[in-house]
Amino acid sequence: MLDVGRHPKINLLAYSEVEEVSGEVGAFQIRVKQKARYVNADLCTGCGSCAEKCPSIVVDAYNVGLGNRKAIFKYFPQGIPSVYTIDAPQCRQLGQGKKCGVCAKVCQANAIDYEQKERTLDLEVGAIILATGYEVFDPSVIPEYAYDRIANVVTALEFERLLSASGPTAGHLDRPSEIAMEKEIEALEKEHKKLDRQVKQLEEKHGKTSSEVLDAAKGGTSIEGVDVAGWASSAEKLHGIEAVLSELHRKKATTHAAKKLAFIQCVGSRDFRFNRFCSSYCCMHSVKEAMIAYEHDNDVSTSIFCMDLRAVGRGFEEYKLRGGKQANIRYVRGRVAEITEDEAKNPIVWYESTANRQVVHEVFDMVVLATACVPSHGTKKLADLFGVELERNGFFKTHPLAPLNTSRPGIFVCGCAQGPMDIPESVAQASSAAARAAELVAPARHLAVAAK
Amino acid sequence: MINDVLVIGGGIAGIQAALDLAEMGVQVHMVEKLPSIGGKMAQLDKTFPTNDCAI
Numbered sequence: 001m002l003d004v005g006r007h008p009k010i011n012l013l014a015y016s017e018v019e020e021v022s023g024e025v026g027a028f029q030i031r032v033k034q035k036a037r038y039v040n041a042d043l044c045t046g047c048g049s050c051a052e053k054c055p056s057i058v059v060d061a062y063n064v065g066l067g068n069r070k071a072i073f074k075y076f077p078q079g080i081p082s083v084y085t086i087d088a089p090q091c092r093q094l095g096q097g098k099k100c101g102v103c104a105k106v107c108q109a110n111a112i113d114y115e116q117k118e119r120t121l122d123l124e125v126g127a128i129i130l131a132t133g134y135e136v137f138d139p140s141v142i143p144e145y146a147y148d149r150i151a152n153v154v155t156a157l158e159f160e161r162l163l164s165a166s167g168p169t170a171g172h173l174d175r176p177s178e179i180a181m182e183k184e185i186e187a188l189e190k191e192h193k194k195l196d197r198q199v200k201q202l203e204e205k206h207g208k209t210s211s212e213v214l215d216a217a218k219g220g221t222s223i224e225g226v227d228v229a230g231w232a233s234s235a236e237k238l239h240g241i242e243a244v245l246s247e248l249h250r251k252k253a254t255t256h257a258a259k260k261l262a263f264i265q266c267v268g269s270r271d272f273r274f275n276r277f278c279s280s281y282c283c284m285h286s287v288k289e290a291m292i293a294y295e296h297d298n299d300v301s302t303s304i305f306c307m308d309l310r311a312v313g314r315g316f317e318e319y320k321l322r323g324g325k326q327a328n329i330r331y332v333r334g335r336v337a338e339i340t341e342d343e344a345k346n347p348i349v350w351y352e353s354t355a356n357r358q359v360v361h362e363v364f365d366m367v368v369l370a371t372a373c374v375p376s377h378g379t380k381k382l383a384d385l386f387g388v389e390l391e392r393n394g395f396f397k398t399h400p401l402a403p404l405n406t407s408r409p410g411i412f413v414c415g416c417a418q419g420p421m422d423i424p425e426s427v428a429q430a431s432s433a434a435a436r437a438a439e440l441v442a443p444a445r446h447l448a449v450a451a452k
Numbered sequence: 453m454i455n456d457v458l459v460i461g462g463g464i465a466g467i468q469a470a471l472d473l474a475e476m477g478v479q480v481h482m483v484e485k486l487p488s489i490g491g492k493m494a495q496l497d498k499t500f501p502t503n504d505c506a507i
Binding site: 012132160 | 462466468470479487489491492497501503
């Protein structure tokens with residue numbers, strides 16, 4: 001990543017999109033729109049003092065909604081280019097029309113530029129490589145897995161962020177239901193503090209206790225110079241919050257980090273309702289996540305529910321076996337029929353045990369859905385723009401004998417834009433696509449040819 | 453014939469393609485939709501089958 005930013009031969013246009021494409025192989029004319037960051041990229045040092053002081057809190061897309069960021073942000077800490085960006089719709093000054101300007105005040109490099117406009121650039125290129133990647137399948141359309149209803153059912157990418165040391169839980173396996181509970185406690189404590197201060201001020205001012213005022217309110221009597229109804233309602237609200245808080249604290253004391261995990265394979269892929277194809281990397285991805293979870297905490301045990309576990313690749317079969325032997329992974333053959341939830345917010349997995357020929361259910365701390373790899377959101381639009389065809393499954397169409405060639409000469413495709421694949425295969429394809437493109441644009445060809 | 457190449461997408465595939473071309477001496481333009489390059493791989497913690505760090 002760093003090399004891309006530094007290389008003198010790479011012109012990095014981040015936060016940009018292609019608007020228009022014309023021409024043909026050897027001479028394409030491209031119009032690129034570079035969106036406004038509202039930060040001067042040449043001046044920004046990436047120090048982050050703007051984000052520290054920014055008052056707008058936004059849900060973080062990088063942490064797949066599990067954490068928060070500010071309206072002025074860096075997509076992730078090691079992101080290249082290492083400059084900050086203002087998310088204009090979320091910004092008080094730019095999006096909400098309020099007076100703020102905090103980031104401009106704290107920026108020592110004077111890099112904040114609220115007046116910045118988007119730029120249009122015209123490029124001329126000989127060849128194009130499409131490496132637009134993929135999107136994670138949204139499992140909320142599968143009713144039986146209840147992803148949108150049960151907090152502790154997460155996608156593989158969400159689980160990856162929970163496992164990551166740089167993630168929202170610093171790698172600790174806190175369950176989403178408990179993260180939500182902690183947030184609720186925090187918000188309630190804040191409200192409690194505010195109300196408590198108000199009531200205490202009233203008590204001091206009038207020299208009466210809240211219980212006296214509550215009695216007066218009940219009896220319908222008035223006290224001179226005191227708003228009995230208002231005071232009583234504040235006091236009652238305070239009691240209500242205290243009761244809810246103590247209940248939440250009691251619940252929190254009984255919770256623990258996730259120890260018993262279930263992975264469900266082929267969520268949205270190899271399923272005729274959604275995608276018929278195999279997403280290829282998810283089997284190994286689940287084994288990897290289970291192994292990392294076990295490395296973090298040796299009390300973790302994992303069950304992987306699958307139709308078959310596809311460990312096709314160099315060293316993959318050995319990796320799968322190592323997971324089973326050393327990382328407490330149990331491989332269960334059987335497709336999960338339904339996930340329900342118990343009172344302690346534990347997901348219950350219902351499945352058919354093909355070994356015992358029985359329908360059984362088992363309680364887990366957390367369920368991870370190995371979601372399918374589907375085409376990126378803008379793939380259709382991009383295909384129209386570049387004049388290339390798509391497969392029926394929505395990925396870019398390639399020639400069977402030249403798997404990197406799209407339907408249009410001079411345009412190549414590599415990685416998950418072409419279909420689901422793992423990182424080693426993506427990298428191999430990328431090198432191959434680079435070679436194909438270089439072959440096309442090489443300045444000197446067929447010069448050292450001997451006559452026959 | 454124009455000698456530049458355009459790479460759309462700054463994930464692991466785009467990064468690898470761009471670096472290979474640049475090392476060959478080809479001028480590359482990389483267009484990425486998000487504020488930073490890195491793509492999905494930057495969201496991963498470790499990679500299989502070696503459990504190496506993703507970033």
